[in-house]
Amino acid sequence: MDNSAVPEACPGVESANAGKGSACAGCPNQQLCASGEAAKPDPAIQQIRQRLEGVKHKFLVLSGKGGVGKSTFSAQLAFALAGLDHQVGLLDIDICGPSQPKMMGVEGEQVTQSSLGWQPVYPLDNLGVISIGFLLSNTAEAVIWRGPKKNGMIKQFLKDVYWGDGLDYLVVDCPPGTSDEHLSVTSYLSASKVDGAVIVTTPQEMSLLDVRKEINFCRKVGVPVLGVVENMSGFVCAKCGTETLIFHPSSGGAEKMCQEMDVPFLGRIPLDKELMECCEKGTPYLAGIHSHEDEGELAEQIQNEGVCRKAMRSVVQGMVDGLGAA
Amino acid sequence: RSKTPSLFSLPSPTPERLQQPPRKPDPRPYLCPAAAMPGGVDKIKNIVLVLSGKGGVGKTTVAVQIAQSMAAQGKKVGILDVDLCGPSVAKVLGLEGKEVMQSSEGWVPVYTDAQKSMCCMSIAFLLKNNDEAVVWRGPKKTAMIKQFVGDVVWGELDMLIIDTPPGTSDEQMATIEELKGAKLRGAVVVTTPQQVAVVDVQKEISFARKMGVRVLGVVENMSGFVCPCCQEVTDVFS
Numbered sequence: 011m012d013n014s015a016v017p018e019a020c021p022g023v024e025s026a027n028a029g030k031g032s033a034c035a036g037c038p039n040q041q042l043c044a045s046g047e048a049a050k051p052d053p054a055i056q057q058i059r060q061r062l063e064g065v066k067h068k069f070l071v072l073s074g075k076g077g078v079g080k081s082t083f084s085a086q087l088a089f090a091l092a093g094l095d096h097q098v099g100l101l102d103i104d105i106c107g108p109s110q111p112k113m114m115g116v117e118g119e120q121v122t123q124s125s126l127g128w129q130p131v132y133p134l135d136n137l138g139v140i141s142i143g144f145l146l147s148n149t150a151e152a153v154i155w156r157g158p159k160k161n162g163m164i165k166q167f168l169k170d171v172y173w174g175d176g177l178d179y180l181v182v183d184c185p186p187g188t189s190d191e192h193l194s195v196t197s198y199l200s201a202s203k204v205d206g207a208v209i210v211t212t213p214q215e216m217s218l219l220d221v222r223k224e225i226n227f228c229r230k231v232g233v234p235v236l237g238v239v240e241n242m243s244g245f246v247c248a249k250c251g252t253e254t255l256i257f258h259p260s261s262g263g264a265e266k267m268c269q270e271m272d273v274p275f276l277g278r279i280p281l282d283k284e285l286m287e288c289c290e291k292g293t294p295y296l297a298g299i300h301s302h303e304d305e306g307e308l309a310e311q312i313q314n315e316g317v318c319r320k321a322m323r324s325v326v327q328g329m330v331d332g333l334g335a336a
Numbered sequence: 337r338s339k340t341p342s343l344f345s346l347p348s349p350t351p352e353r354l355q356q357p358p359r360k361p362d363p364r365p366y367l368c369p370a371a372a373m374p375g376g377v378d379k380i381k382n383i384v385l386v387l388s389g390k391g392g393v394g395k396t397t398v399a400v401q402i403a404q405s406m407a408a409q410g411k412k413v414g415i416l417d418v419d420l421c422g423p424s425v426a427k428v429l430g431l432e433g434k435e436v437m438q439s440s441e442g443w444v445p446v447y448t449d450a451q452k453s454m455c456c457m458s459i460a461f462l463l464k465n466n467d468e469a470v471v472w473r474g475p476k477k478t479a480m481i482k483q484f485v486g487d488v489v490w491g492e493l494d495m496l497i498i499d500t501p502p503g504t505s506d507e508q509m510a511t512i513e514e515l516k517g518a519k520l521r522g523a524v525v526v527t528t529p530q531q532v533a534v535v536d537v538q539k540e541i542s543f544a545r546k547m548g549v550r551v552l553g554v555v556e557n558m559s560g561f562v563c564p565c566c567q568e569v570t571d572v573f574s
Contacts, residue, residue, distance in 0.1 A: 076390065076392040077393055077528075078392055150535070150539060154546065186421070186502060227471055254563065
C-alpha cells in the first residue's frame with residue numbers, strides 16, 4: 011500500500027466510502043480500498059497473538075514528551091524485574107533513536123536468527139532485549155525512514171522474535187509522541203492481551219501538556235493507563251543536602267495531573283547521578299539476584315538503599331502488585 | 337474530520353519491498369512547493385532548523401531563546417513549530433489559546449505583540465482543546481507541514497527558526513523538502529552531555545548531511561547544575 015500521496019480528505023480505509031468517494035480520486039490506493047482489500051484485518055495481528063501467547067504481562071512505556079526517562083525507566087524496570095527472578099523481555103520500538111543497547115550494556119551485540127525466529131540479545135540469563143540498534147552496522151548512521159517502513163520493522167519485531175518458552179513480563183519502550191509507532195504497536199497488539207501503558211513524565215507543565223495528550227491517546231485506542239511515574243522529581247545536592255526542584259512543578263506536578271485525569275499515580279523518582287551512570291554503563295540500578303546471590307545479603311542491601319533507590323523500588327513493586335502475580 | 341488510512345494490508349517486509357517508492361509529483365495545485373506560493377517562505381532572508389536526535393534536550397528552549405534574542409536586537413523573527421504531536425512553542429511564548437486567522441493570501445501567523453516583532457505558527461493554535469492528542473501517521477503530518485511552510489503569510493522576516501520534534505523521520509524530511517528553493521542556512525543541533533543523547537545526535541548530524549543541510553553547530557544544554565545554596569557544581573547528566 012503506497013502511503014506517500016494519500017489525500018487529506020481520505021475517509022479512512024474502514025469507511026463505507028473507501029475508494030469510492032470524490033476525495034479518493036488520484037490516491038494510489040484507490041483500487042485497493044474500492045475492492046475491499048484494504049479493510050481486511052492484517053493476518054499478522056493473529057500471528058503476533060500466537061507468538062506472544064506465552065507472555066503473562068505486556069505493557070508499553072509511553073510519554074508524550076521526549077527526554078523524560080522512558081528508556082531509562084524501561085531499562086531499569088527490566089533489570090529490576092529480572093532481579094526479582096522473573097523472565098523478562100524488553101522491546102525497543104524507537105527506530106530513530108534506539109537507546110536500549112547502550113542502556114542494557116550490550117551495544118555492538120548482534121541479533122541472531124534461528125528456526126524459531128529472531129533471538130534477542132541476553133544481557134542477563136532471564137532478560138532478553140530487541141532493538142533496531144542491534145541491526146545497524148554503524149551506530150552513528152541515521153535511520154531515515156518514513157512511517158510505513160518503521161511500521162514494517164515494528165511488525166517484524168512483534169511477529170518474528172522468539173522470546174523463549176514463556177515470559178513473565180514484556181516491556182515495550184516507545185519513542186515520544188502519538189504517531190506511527192504508537193498506532194502500529196497498539197493495532198498489532200490489539201488481539202494480544204496488553205495490560206496497559208505506564209506513562210513517564212517530569213514535573214514541569216511543559217511535559218504534563220504532552221502527557222495529557224498521551225493519556226487521551228491511550229483512551230482513544232483502548233489501552234488502559236496503568237499509571238504515571240514522575241521522573242527527575244528533585245535534585246539533592248551531595249555537598250549540602252539542599253533539595254532543588256530543577257524541573258519546577260508549576261502546575262502541581264504529575265500527582266495533581268493524575269487526580270485531574272483520574273489515572274493512578276505510581277510515584278516519584280528523584281534525579282540521581284548514580285541512576286544516570288548506571289544507564290551510561292548499562293548496569294542495574296537496583297540490587298537483585300544477579301548482584302547478590304545470598305538472600306540475606308540481598309535483604310540487607312535493600313534495607314540500606316538510599317532515598318532515590320527506595321523510590322525506584324517502590325514504583326517497581328507498585329507496578330508488580332498492580333499487575334497481579336506473574 | 338478525515339481519518340488517516342491504516343496499514344493493515346502492509347505486506348511483510350522483504351529486502352526488495354523495503355525500498356522507498358519514488359515520489360510522484362503532487363497533482364493538487366493548492367499544495368505547490370514553497371517558493372511559488374503568495375504565502376510561503378520565499379521572502380525570508382534566513383531560515384535555521386533546530387534539531388536533535390534525542391527528545392527533551394531543550395530544542396524548544398534553545399529555539400525560543402534564539403528567536404527572542406534576535407527580536408530584542410530589532411530583527412523581524414518568526415518561529416515555526418513542526419512538532420505536531422507535542423507542540424511546546426505556543427506555551428513557552430505564552431500564546432496558548434490564540435487562533436490563526438485566514439487572509440486572502442493565506443494563514444496569518446500569531447504575533448507575540450502589537451509591534452509584530454515576532455510571529456509564530458504551531459498546530460497548537462489549530463486544536464480546540466490543549467489536551468487533544470494529534471494521532472496522525474506520516475502522510476498527514478507531511479501534508480500539515482507543507483501547509484505550514486507554503487500557506488502561511490510569513491512575510492519579509494530576517495530570520496525563521498524552525499523547532500522540530502526529536503528524530504529523523506517524516507517531520508524532519510517534510511520540512512527540509514518543503515524548504516527547497518528557500519534560504520535554509522543550516523541546522524543547530526542541541527544535546528545534553530550523556531552518552532545516550534550524544535549517540536542520537538551523531539545520527540542527527542549524519543541525517544542533516546545526507547539531506548544536504550549544513551550543521552551550523554552543536555549546543556550542549558543542561559551542562560551541569562549549580563546548587564543555589566552552596567554553589568557546588570554537579571554534572572548530573574555526565
